[in-house]
Amino acid sequence: MNYASGLDTVQSVDWRLLAPVLGPVVAVAAILVLDAIGPERPGFRRLHDVLAVLGLVGAGAGVLLLVADGTTASTLCVPGGGLELPSCSYLVSPLTLTLQGLVIAGALVCLLLAVDGRAAIDRAPHHVLMLVAVTGALSLAGARDLITIVVAFETASLPAIALVALRRDAPGAQGAFTLLLTAVGSLGLLLMGMALLVLSTGSVHLDRIVAALATDPNLPQLSGPVRAVAALGAVLILAGVGFKMSAVPFHLWTPDTYAGAPLPIAAFLSVVSKTAGLAALVVLLPVGLPGLAGVWAPVIGVVAALTVTFGNLVAMRQTVAVRLLAWSTVAQAGWVLLPLSAARPGTPSAVRAATAASVGYLVAYAAASLAAFSVVVIVGRRHPAAEEHSIEAYRGLARREPVASAVLAFALACLAGLPPGIVGLMAKVVVFRPIVGATSWWLAGIAAVNVVFGLVYYVRWGALLFSPASGRALTWRVSVGEGLALGASGAACVALSVWPQAVAGLLPTVLR
Numbered sequence: 001m002n003y004a005s006g007l008d009t010v011q012s013v014d015w016r017l018l019a020p021v022l023g024p025v026v027a028v029a030a031i032l033v034l035d036a037i038g039p040e041r042p043g044f045r046r047l048h049d050v051l052a053v054l055g056l057v058g059a060g061a062g063v064l065l066l067v068a069d070g071t072t073a074s075t076l077c078v079p080g081g082g083l084e085l086p087s088c089s090y091l092v093s094p095l096t097l098t099l100q101g102l103v104i105a106g107a108l109v110c111l112l113l114a115v116d117g118r119a120a121i122d123r124a125p126h127h128v129l130m131l132v133a134v135t136g137a138l139s140l141a142g143a144r145d146l147i148t149i150v151v152a153f154e155t156a157s158l159p160a161i162a163l164v165a166l167r168r169d170a171p172g173a174q175g176a177f178t179l180l181l182t183a184v185g186s187l188g189l190l191l192m193g194m195a196l197l198v199l200s201t202g203s204v205h206l207d208r209i210v211a212a213l214a215t216d217p218n219l220p221q222l223s224g225p226v227r228a229v230a231a232l233g234a235v236l237i238l239a240g241v242g243f244k245m246s247a248v249p250f251h252l253w254t255p256d257t258y259a260g261a262p263l264p265i266a267a268f269l270s271v272v273s274k275t276a277g278l279a280a281l282v283v284l285l286p287v288g289l290p291g292l293a294g295v296w297a298p299v300i301g302v303v304a305a306l307t308v309t310f311g312n313l314v315a316m317r318q319t320v321a322v323r324l325l326a327w328s329t330v331a332q333a334g335w336v337l338l339p340l341s342a343a344r345p346g347t348p349s350a351v352r353a354a355t356a357a358s359v360g361y362l363v364a365y366a367a368a369s370l371a372a373f374s375v376v377v378i379v380g381r382r383h384p385a386a387e388e389h390s391i392e393a394y395r396g397l398a399r400r401e402p403v404a405s406a407v408l409a410f411a412l413a414c415l416a417g418l419p420p421g422i423v424g425l426m427a428k429v430v431v432f433r434p435i436v437g438a439t440s441w442w443l444a445g446i447a448a449v450n451v452v453f454g455l456v457y458y459v460r461w462g463a464l465l466f467s468p469a470s471g472r473a474l475t476w477r478v479s480v481g482e483g484l485a486l487g488a489s490g491a492a493c494v495a496l497s498v499w500p501q502a503v504a505g506l507l508p509t510v511l512r
Helices: 019-037 044-069 094-114 123-142 146-165 170-201 206-212 224-242 253-260 263-287 290-315 321-342 348-380 402-416 422-437 441-464 480-498
Strands: 073-078 087-092
Touching (some): 019 044, 019 094, 044 123, 087 123, 087 146, 087 206, 094 123, 094 263, 094 348, 094 480, 123 146, 123 263, 146 170, 146 263, 170 206, 170 224, 170 253, 206 263, 224 263, 224 290, 253 263, 253 321, 263 290, 263 348, 290 321, 321 348, 321 422, 321 441, 348 402, 348 422, 402 422, 402 441, 402 480, 422 441, 422 480
Antiparallel strands (some): 073 087
């Protein structure tokens, strides 16, 4: 690492480490220039698509190069002084690259689904908003100071509100307004929590906050009241980030926003925004506040139990496909959060295992969710009810559209944790492992009951695919973008089921 000297006022920058973040930024600049040159030229529409795809592919190439390099490195660093060590605002680690890879893959599938929909009629606004949100999510994965985290968090959140409004009708406006109100409230909680952390520790850099909250007797210790202030800050941070994870009681925006958003944007919220939320949560709590795990881990346990149970119970009553997926997303957020409840202060191995389980489950969920949404997008564009079509529209689909039906059935099996969706089963085993290791038997019992709850609506939807058809038969010819998205997401589910070790042992032993 190259640290700036004490006489420098500008932080040193290693642009190679920032390559994944810069890919979408360059694409945004190119799209804006192209739109300024010829906003009315219809031939530029596909060129906008190409630039957006290239921006995401470039970001993915940056991630792969850093993975191949295999080193953990930092940039945007400030020098230390006295007892303080040098600190950095951005870190590239296996955790960073895993989350960034997931964001890029999810965004690419959502972009391919969106290009033939009405939300992307105006290419420049749609692509710019999506790429800016992706930039924020990518930055969150590597951010290691509070200022960078809050800026990246809002960069990932605010464009998503405008993306929902691109549907340009009353449900879209309602969904966007609901998301806006929730985003404003969550930002207030997040800023208040961060302010309490800065007040109690005197620093915005996470490594210095970790040192200030350490229980090592060889280091200066914070007094009890000061640690209580920091603990309150941790709880407020959890509440602020909880909305992006669709965690109960911060989930109320999810069903209305998903139903009001264009279906590809609902998929974007389900995968990319949720990955950004987990990135913020992991960076702020397991990475930044492991010394306070005794405070935030039990709170996460209660929130996760409520989230998975409430999401599953409401999902069982849904008949509209996108609303069922919305409540399924709430339940799946609970599964993602459950392992973090097993973190314990003073036991780094437990914190690492809990974080690895959460990220591993998110990878499995993202692949299955994208596959399910790909089919729902295709059906929604060809059904008279459009975004509001019910799951009855899938009755007998296996006989008319076997490929799409196979992808949807496999995705539902993965979400339910049933064979042949082995990755879903492995993901749930990965979640149970740290919970059982921490002897949280009450939480393990709730999780086991919710496995059964989830089976009810996933199996019900999957069974419709093979039931006798009634009414008008629904058939289609998919576009290139739809076909690529469907094939890529379905292939990801199959590949992860063939090689479930990718979920079981996703992260190495070092969490940074």
